[in-house]
Amino acid sequence: MSDNDAPMEARGMSEWLREWFRPAPDSLVAGSVRKGKSPWVDSVHLLWSAWIFITPVFDHFTWLWAALTLLSYPVFLLLYAKSHLVSRREAPAYAVSLLAMCMLLLPWYPSGLVYFVYSCVMMISCRMSMRRYLVVLAGLNAVILLEAWFLHYPWQAIVWMPLTTFIIGMIISVERTNEAKDAELQLSHEEVRRLAGLAERERIGRDLHDLLGHTLSLITLKLELSRKLFDRDSEAARREMEEAEKVARHALAEVRSAVSGIRATDLAAELASARLLLESSRVHFDYGDLPTDLPADIERGFSLIVREAATNIARHAEASAAKIEIIREHASVRMLISDNGRGGISSDGNGLCGMRERVRALGATLTIESPRGHGTKLRIVAPVPILRLVETSRAPSDLSLGPTLNTNASGNPAV
Known part of the structure; x- marks a missing residue:
């Protein structure tokens, strides 16, 4: 391999890793980012993994336990991260993979029960109803408890395992449900504002059509009549123009009233x-x-x-x-x-x-x-x-469309 191939291979590996850890559009991480939260918000649940290192306190420390922890814990972190990065449709595969690792390690590694709890929690990221999730949770507990009983695990571990998984699972499931309801509520708020704006635009359109259409038609008729009467009956023409002015002032007042309602x-x-x-x-x-x-x-x-x-x-x-x-x-x-x-x-x-x-x-x-x-x-x-x-x-009668014309002493109009 030439010297130029090494940097190209390194860049290819870097791009592959970046693509492998890129969150899917419908992943939990992408959902958190869309809501304005940190993409690492769900990493707080990793604090419970401290029980992996506390377990030897209640049993006894062995070098086999240390070796299995060094081998399994990075795999657990990788599976947990990927379950939050991949599509909801692909997430069950990572939860099942963690469950399989737990069952393989259980004969020699009591801390593997913590991995089982996390596999149950990771199932929540899948697209399933609460009822279906409880059925899946009950089935997983039955499988792991049967293995723990066959391996002669202490009865304390057999008792607290289903209780812990159900409690933690319900808590996180309620969190997910509340987040979904908040998202639906936000969409409902935006829809209410959109519909309110649409209804107001329609109302304004109807009001302006009813108001200006009739009023402008009336003003046009008045002005046409005054033009025809101008040479024959100037007094009647003047009266028609005064009425047209009154109609225009009234229309202006109604338009101002309609605009004030828009506010x-x-x-x-x-x-x-x-x-x-x-x-x-x-x-x-x-x-x-x-x-x-x-x-x-x-x-x-x-x-x-x-x-x-x-x-x-x-x-x-x-x-x-x-x-x-x-x-x-x-x-x-x-x-x-x-x-x-x-x-x-x-x-x-x-x-x-x-x-x-x-x-x-x-x-x-x-x-x-x-x-x-x-x-x-x-x-x-x-x-x-x-x-x-x-x-x-x-x-409204004091409002005018332009400057008022006053007559001076000579009778000529002045602004």
């Missing part, structure tokens, strides 16, 4: 998403009617606060009911969030810290009442600038 879309979608989250956590959620004249920045800030509050209630409050009220006052907007949970908030967690940041960004105030055992009440008051009050309170 509550994000908040409405967030409230619908909060209801989905809380109802799935068995918390009855209620909220009143939304104001249609919320300033855009306040409406956006309130949406983020609602998201934080709903998440806190679902995770920490242990409540059975929650309510949100949004009240539009003369110079402010007030939002009240309450639940009947355990209360007793003494310090700010991540959720409350994020909520306070949103409140500060709005220039608002946040008041928290949380007596222990009597739920929690949040009161957010956001000021509305005077300029916005003037704009929203201005009468």
Whole structure:
């Protein structure tokens, strides 16, 4: 072999190893990465493998045990890692391989019972229902207990083995189930927001079609009639043009009203998403009617606060009911969030810290009442600038499409 072949062979081996340890799209590691978790999150379960080295304390240390540990433990780590990297369809092969290694070592290696526990745990990564997993777990325990009894293992080992495997298996299975439910819930939240946005776009399309289609047709007819009457009856033509102006002003007011209703879309979608989250956590959620004249920045800030509050209630409050009220006052907007949970908030967690940041960004105030055992009440008051009050309170008839024409002393129009 030439000198140039050695680096090429080394590169080929490196690429083969990289490809061999590349996670499959539907593997446990790939799923953890998609959820924003570390790819090594499941390696924490390897701490239980310490029992492999503790076993000689209860029996007696031998050089055969040391040799078998040095040979089997790296193989165990490799099989465990591959079961998390390969496709869910291929994962059972690695669990069965570890089980076979355990059964081969069991006559001389009591620590192999720990490998059996891990083989049962690795079965959870396969695509199977809870009922099927329990049946498989019972069958595996029957096989290993039969071998342990035939090898005259102590009765303590025979008793604690099925109990340990079932407990650990159930714990990890519940973790997997909760992760799957969280993923489904996240998809449901995104679907709620998408449907809310789609419904709002459809509503806007219908409103604009009904409003502008009829109004513009009427304005066109009025202007055509005034043009025809201009030479014959100037007074009638003037009246038709005045009516067309009134219709246009009225249409402008209705368009502004429709646009102000659009501003509550994000908040409405967030409230619908909060209801989905809380109802799935068995918390009855209620909220009143939304104001249609919320300033855009306040409406956006309130949406983020609602998201934080709903998440806190679902995770920490242990409540059975929650309510949100949004009240539009003369110079402010007030939002009240309450639940009947355990209360007793003494310090700010991540959720409350994020909520306070949103409140500060709005220039608002946040008041928290949380007596222990009597739920929690949040009161957010956001000021509305005077300029916005003037704009929203201005009468529709005062609004115009352009600069107002005034007549000067000579009777000529001036801007």
